[in-house]
Amino acid sequence: MRWKHHEPFFWSLFGAGGVISAFCVPVMVLLTGFLLPLHLLPEAAYNYESLHALAQNLWVKGAILVIVALSLWHCAHRIFHGLHDVGVSTGPLARTLTYGLAGLSSLALLILLLTL
């Protein structure tokens, strides 16, 4: 059949981001939001040099991209449909702002990771 819209694309990213947000993001928040600032991990595990070296690994770069970008797409889709729920018009402007921000951020992250 001919598709007149591409909602499945955004929904798929939203779904994948939902899984990441549920399983990976809480761990990342625990690590970066609590354990690191409270110095509950050995200093060698989180100093700049060791984290930078870790992020050089191609697999780790991929993991960072997947965790951050998919979470952003998840948020964008949630906010876009949330706007509809609270009665705000969800025209091209809202679509561009939400998905556009997620897209640009993902692109910026990709460039950052590739040039790291």
Place this chain on the structure above:
Amino acid sequence: MTIPATDNTSETAPSKSEAGITLEILRYIPGTHSEPTFQRFEIPYVEDWSMLDALGYIKDELDSSLSYRWSCRMAVCGSCGMMFDGVPKLACETFLRDYYPRPIRVEPLENFGIERDLVIDQEPFLEKLESVKPYIIDAMANAPSGKPGAPAGHERETIQAGENRQTPKELALFDQYSMCINCLLCYSACPQFGLNPAFLGPAAISLAHRYNQDNRDQGNADRAPALNEEDGVWSCTFVGYCSEVCPKSVDPASAIQQEKVRGATDWALSWLLPKGAR
């Protein structure tokens, strides 16, 4: 809705010495009444009365002009769905004792037009239901010696050739969705349907899913246009209240998400496959 209640207790209402309970019922005849109003009825409190019994008492004893749909009295026909204190329920399996002694507010199902009093306009839903072709399509294609699209005479031959078998595992894929009685409580519960009446909605999608999951059915492609359009499965934001209010324990929210996965697969294949194979 903030509509002032008018006290229209009939002369034949029971004496105040009996235990009683108050029903505030929305009354409205489009074209005759300028706006919906609530009418208050004092009725005897009988512990084993359902709301349907209470409405029957009002219609028989107090005000014969009260209109509401009902039929089977046992949660099978799906006719008597209405709002009780803002929650969509079947009148036949909602009981006075669960509200007593508080007054109960009775309204027609939310998100639908009112035909008269508690009777809602089902027409838009019936059109949606029809659009998803809720019946088995080309059942004999998989039967022994069956051929897709074979004429009726051939179908009789294939029936003689052998039955269309189904394992318990294959049945389990759609069994719960076949329990839907089209009572429309899920449409009243759905905030997306409230915002966008064009949304195909929980019951129609559940029934489409029921047939899509049936291994005897060959109609997935026939149902795809209605399901895959923007007002099809994609309007759902997985609030899940539809599944909570379903009186038959169908899980429409699950059906919709599964149809989204099917739709996303179709969408991806529409890009990957060559044009002729889509």
